[in-house]
Amino acid sequence: MKLGVLFTGGKDSTYAMYIAKKLGYKIACLITIKSQNPESYMFHTPSITAVIKQAQVMGLPLILKTTAGEKEKELKDLEEAIKEAIEKHKIEGVITGAVESVYQASRVQKICNKLNIECFNPLWQKNQFELLNDLIKNNFKVILSGVFAYPLNEKWLGKVIDEKFIEEIKELNRKYQINPAGEGGEFETLVLNCPLFKRELKIVSKKVSGEGNSFRMEVELK
Amino acid sequence: MILIINICKEKLHYYEFVKPIEDIVKQDYFTKHYKEISQADLERASKIIICGTSLKDEEYLKNLENFNWIKDFQKPILGICGGAQIIGLIFGGKLKTKTEIGLKKVNFQKEFLGTIGEKEVYELHNYYAEFSDNFEIFAKNELPQATKHKSKEVFCTLFHPEVRQKQIINNFANR
Missing domain, CATH: 3.40.50.620 (HUPs)
Incomplete structure (x- = not known):
């Protein structure tokens, strides 16, 4: 099909x-x-x-x-x-x-x-931590390209989803109910590499805009 | 051991209609496609959940003979959406056409697997079963949304409790 x-x-x-x-x-x-x-x-x-x-x-x-x-x-x-x-x-x-x-x-x-x-909808109702772990297990290189909720700020932009990220987001989930997969629109992500890609995409330049707890990063890739 | 029955024609729909139910049941289950169920599976099962499928998938309706075992099965069954249609038809009901997609308010007039009063449910169907007199309606809007066989532990929801009202699946699994 x-x-x-x-x-x-x-x-x-x-x-x-x-x-x-x-x-x-x-x-x-x-x-x-x-x-x-x-x-x-x-x-x-x-x-x-x-x-x-x-x-x-x-x-x-x-x-x-x-x-x-x-x-x-x-x-x-x-x-x-x-x-x-x-x-x-x-x-x-x-x-x-x-x-x-x-x-x-x-x-x-x-x-x-x-x-x-x-x-x-193959991810329908999927446990959020299971989803993040699956990405790591399957060699997805994913970064945060936007943050939209307290206490996230511009320092989170560009962070890679790895085990350390999962630990950090678990803590924020416990303290501030931040959805670990960003499903409540708390953050947006960008895939730089995964098994579907012929090669990894590299960030050539980036432009950050926003204020407070709402930032977005526009990137140029090659 | 709960037997979870997959009725999906497309393999990819397992993730959408079966896995969310496995995740709620969590333990003590085994999953089979409806075309692969054996007598041994039915004997091994303490209860059965028949899951739903996609709007465009009508294959299960053409293969109802695969579900004739339901009539003589003496242990509890929960049919969800397509699963509820199958149960309704096997017990002499009629297949009707009506599309509902998305969240709807439904009133549970009687307690149904721990759920009572007005609740929000998730609908995804082009068909529904008009049940025979063997079934009692526990919740409805313009359609019968939650029903139970009058003398058997056979429960049906036209909506998808794995999306909203997950406790229905938990209460069925743990009763």
Whole structure:
């Protein structure tokens, strides 16, 4: 079965794709929605330049759509992008990295049901620490590219998800209820390397913006 | 030992519809696909949970003969979504079409595996079973959402308790 991945460049959509590939599913394309609304409930705010590089090192075509990020309009834009993937790449289903968000998952389910294609959420309801440990075990190199909750600050940007990170986030989970996988939007991640990549991506330059407990890091990769 | 039954046509859906239930049950379970269940599995099982599957997957409905054992099974069963449809049909109910996707409020008029009153549940179905008179409805919106066989320990939820109302699975596993 040929599948498209709703891809953000972060750990969840990349790891979901990895599980599918390991089971023998064919990944036909990546679908990325760039929302111009940083408050969007539906979409993370992916670094577009990073996603383009990630698609290149996976040798996958990328369908890239920009949405203004207005509540129902952004769903229409997502539907159009999936339609394009069906027409161009003959996909019969999509994979998402949804873990906990019924808001995101049910909206993608509705679109897939309307378009009569399968919807796969291989990380659905997965234990957050199990997910972080799986990333390490499977040689994913993942960094934090955005932080959005107290007590996280700009010092966390660029941190690699490793055993030490898991210990630190466990402590923050205990003290401040920070979700260990960033599912509450506490942080966003960027995958620099994983078994799906032909080579590791290197950070050439970075630009940090934000204030207080909300920072984002835009990176140039090569 | 609880037998968890996978009804998914696609291998990748195991992670979405079966593993979350294994994670709630945690111990003392074994998992089998419905096409691979043997008489020995049914004897070994102290209870059975039949999981759901994706909106587009209708294969289980074409293979209902694989579930004829349900009629004579004397130990507790919990059917979830597609699993509930299978149980309903095996006990003489009718398959009906109605799509529900996402969170819904449902009123449990009677206690159902430790759950009572108005609760939020997660729905993901294009079909439901209209149950025969052998079943009592414990919770409903416009559809029967939680039902139990009147004389058997056979429980059904049209919604997915592995997403919201996880205690239903825990209470079934530990009763």
